[in-house]
Structure formats: structure tokens, C-alpha cells
Amino acid sequence: MKVRDLMTKDVRTLKTNHTLREAAELMASLNVGVIPIAEEGDKLRGILTDRDIVVRAVAKGVDITRAKINDYMSPKLVSINPQETAAEAAKLMAEHQLRRLPVVEEGQMVGILSIGDLSVVDIHENEAGYALGEISTPSRPQL
Structure with missing residues (x-):
């Protein structure tokens, strides 16, 4: 099965100049843990996760009503083409420990x-289960 057949198509984005509070409010209203950051139409610039907000900003006492997404988003992106297979997507997710793939x-x-x-989806050798296992394994112990 192709990624195009499985993906969520109606995805809300924010821009780099929105605040972390605006992002958190949007996440809460959509019941999601990630917001793609796009500019110039839908050109993807980065990803902001709920974890980015908490660990990179809130835990450090940053004022999220003023802090801009640009300073806290994850700019390093791994993405996939909609014509790729579900198995390829699962492999990428496992390899990069991602729960979501633009x-x-x-x-x-x-x-x-x-x-x-x-x-x-019934994909070869249960790649979804494998991917989740790999995603859930820390890259190094958190002591």
C-alpha cells in the first residue's frame, strides 16, 4: 500500500513566527502532539512537537507567550514521498525513531x-510493530 493511501491529508501548519503558546493551543484543539512548520505555501521548514515545547522551553522557564516557534522547532527533517510504500515508511520511522513522518x-x-x-495496514513482516519497537527504544540510556 502506498503512503498516499494512508496519510492524513488535512494537516494544519503554523509559521516560524507564531508563538509556542499558539502552537500548544492548536495542538490541544486538534488533539495532536505535532505541528508542521511551513512557509511560502506548504513548503515544510520544520516540525514542532509537544515535547519540544516542554523540554526545550517550559522546563527552562521560557515565556511561551513570547517565544517564537523558529527557536524551538526541530529543523532537521526526515520526510517521505507519497508514492513510497508503507513498508518503506515503517523502515524510515524505525531508522530515525520517528512516530510521525511528513x-x-x-x-x-x-x-x-x-x-x-x-x-x-497489513504490511510485510509487521513493519509497523517493528518500527514502533525501534522508535520506543532510546538511542542511549536515560539515567
């Missing part, structure tokens, strides 16, 4: 794929 076509974000999207 779907990009010709430089524009066209959707997002989550590990949950993969779990409803």
Missing part, C-alpha cells in the same frame, strides 16, 4: 503519516 511531494507538504496509520 509526506512531501515536489518540495510541498501534502500530508503526514503516523505510526498509527501504519498499524491498520
